[in-house]
Amino acid sequence: MAGSRQARPPMARGFRPWLAASTASVFGDSVTFFAIGWAAAGFGADAAGLVLTVEGIPLAVLVLAGGVLADRIGIRRTMAACDAAMVLVMAAFAVGAIGGADLWMLVAVGALSGTLQALRRPAEGVFPRLFGAEDLDRRMALVGSAHQIARTAGPAAGGFLIGHGGLPVTAGLDAATFALVLSALLVMRPPHEPAPEPARGSVWRSLIDGASAARRTPGVAPVLVAISGLAASVLPLVMLALPLAGRERGWTAAETGLDSAVGWPGDWWMT
Numbered sequence: 540m541a542g543s544r545q546a547r548p549p550m551a552r553g554f555r556p557w558l559a560a561s562t563a564s565v566f567g568d569s570v571t572f573f574a575i576g577w578a579a580a581g582f583g584a585d586a587a588g589l590v591l592t593v594e595g596i597p598l599a600v601l602v603l604a605g606g607v608l609a610d611r612i613g614i615r616r617t618m619a620a621c622d623a624a625m626v627l628v629m630a631a632f633a634v635g636a637i638g639g640a641d642l643w644m645l646v647a648v649g650a651l652s653g654t655l656q657a658l659r660r661p662a663e664g665v666f667p668r669l670f671g672a673e674d675l676d677r678r679m680a681l682v683g684s685a686h687q688i689a690r691t692a693g694p695a696a697g698g699f700l701i702g703h704g705g706l707p708v709t710a711g712l713d714a715a716t717f718a719l720v721l722s723a724l725l726v727m728r729p730p731h732e733p734a735p736e737p738a739r740g741s742v743w744r745s746l747i748d749g750a751s752a753a754r755r756t757p758g759v760a761p762v763l764v765a766i767s768g769l770a771a772s773v774l775p776l777v778m779l780a781l782p783l784a785g786r787e788r789g790w791t792a793a794e795t796g797l798d799s800a801v802g803w804p805g806d807w808w809m810t
Contacts, residue, residue, distance in 0.1 A: 567716030569693020594653035629714035669729035698796020
C-alpha cells in the first residue's frame with residue numbers, strides 16, 4: 540500500500556543544480572564533437588583521423604594524471620580549473636573560426652579538449668559521491684541517464700547549428716555551457732567534500748606510484764592497455780565513419796547529425 544512505502548530521501552542540496560549544469564555541458568560537448576568531426580571530414584579521411592586521434596590519445600594516457608591532480612588540489616577544484624580552461628579554449632575557437640577553421644586549428648582544439656577532459660574525468664566520476672552515500676545509486680543513475688540524453692541530442696543540434704552559423708556558433712554554445720557548470724561548481728559546497736591530500740613527493744613520484752599500484756592489481760593493467768588502444772585507434776575510426784559517409788553521399792550537416800542521433804538510443808539501451 541502507498542501508506543506503507545518509505546518515502547525516498549530528498550536529493551542532497553546542490554546536486555540537482557550541478558546535474559542540470561553538467562548535462563548542459565555534456566550537450567555542448569556533444570554538439571562541438573560532431574561539429575569538429577564534420578569540419579575535419581571536409582579535409583579528407585586522413586586529416587579527420589588526425590584530429591580525432593589527437594583528442595583520443597590524451598583521454599587514454601592522462602587519466603592517471605587527472606587522479607593525481609584531484610588528490611592534490613581537490614575534486615571540485617580540479618573540475619572547476621578544467622572547466623575554466625575549456626571556457627577559454629572554446630571562446631578562442633569561436634572567435635578564431637569566424638573566418639573559417641584551418642586544419643591546424645581543429646587539431647589544436649582536439650588536443651587541448653582531450654587533455655582537459657582526461658584531467659577532469661577522474662574527479663567527475665567520483666563527484667556524485669560527495670553528496671553522501673545515501674541514495675548514491677539513484678544519483679549515479681540520474682547522472683548516467685541525463686548525460687546520455689544530452690549525448691543523443693548533441694549531434695542533431697550540432698548538424699543544425701553548423702548550417703546556421705557554423706563552428707563559431709557551436710563553439711560559442713560549448714563555451715557558454717562550460718561557463719554554466721563552472722558557475723555551479725564555484726557556488727556549491729558538497730557536504731562530504733574531502734580536503735585535498737597533503738602532497739607527498741613530486742607529481743612524477745605520485746604518477747609512478749599510481750602506475751605501480753595499477754600494475755600490481757590483477758586485471759587492471761590489461762584493461763588500461765586495452766582502453767588506451769581503443770581510444771587511440773578504434774574510436775576515432777568509428778566516430779569518423781558517419782561524417783565521412785555523409786559528405787561522400789552529399790548529405791547536409793543537419794541530415795548527418797540527425798542520422799548520428801538516431802543511432803544513439805540503441806547504444807543507450809545497451810548501456
